[in-house]
Amino acid sequence: MRWCIVLIRLSFVLAWAACSVAMLLPLRAHADAPATVFAAASLQGVLSDLAEVYPGGARVSVGGSGMIARQIADGAPADAVILANLDWMDWLEAEGAVDSASRIGLLGNTLVLIAPEDTPDLDAVTIASVTARLDGGRIAIGQTAGIPAGIYGRQWLEAAGLWDALRPHLAETDNVRAALALVARGEAPLGVVYATDAAAEAGVRVLYTVPAQMHDPITYPAAALTDAGARFITFLQTAEARDIFAAHGFATLQPLP
DSSP: OHHHHHHHHHHHHHHHHHHHHHHHHHHHHHHTSOEEEEEEGGGHHHHHHHHHHSTTOEEEEEEOHHHHHHHHHTTOOOSEEEOSOHHHHHHHHHTTSSOGGGEEEEEEOOEEEEEETTOOOOSOOOHHHHHHHHTTOOEEEEOTTTOHHHHHHHHHHHHTTOHHHHGGGEEEESSHHHHHHHHHTTSSSEEEEEHHHHHHOTTEEEEEEOOGGGSOOOEEEEEESSHHHHHHHHHTTSHHHHHHHHHTTOEEOSOOO
């Protein structure tokens, strides 16, 4: 009888342990599940590197910030969103798709004028020098009414007194990486992109760095949409992530947590 009692108690202990493990497994799987991140096209390279070291990995979908914002507002299944323009994140917040408490200013960048890698220097950026360099071609740039790099580019051209003359010579693209590709393939003699884009493409060179005071500050706001997204955004503020951002040329705006 004593042995029977011992066996019964042992069976309860084993059953309890099995049940505990069964309850823990889903929690662990949830914690290690990949985060789905919707982000501006200019973040494609750096987020790919970050996804490789993030515990559980991350699925990254990139595009123009306006397109990404509209997808989020329409209910796209994202855990986190990172845009290249504050206005689009403000719009998402106004639409009720983003909680203001989950927002941070994550990164900064610089705007540059690029050309194919074998292009000679441009002594000055004037209407005459730019149109001569174009020689009938066009300046590749993100859509100046909706793509952040294009918006910043337009602000620069307006501030520099170049907009009216150069506007007819623009080739506007759906995102900044498309503008970069046009220049890298030699299909556009000039392009306006972020410095980080130029650094990621061996087929182009920087002719001119746009002074920061000639456009709005280039800020990448990030927001968590789920608990999984909050964990990913927290990871992006760690020393490990900051080193990766710096290697790609991004300036980090948040202090270490």
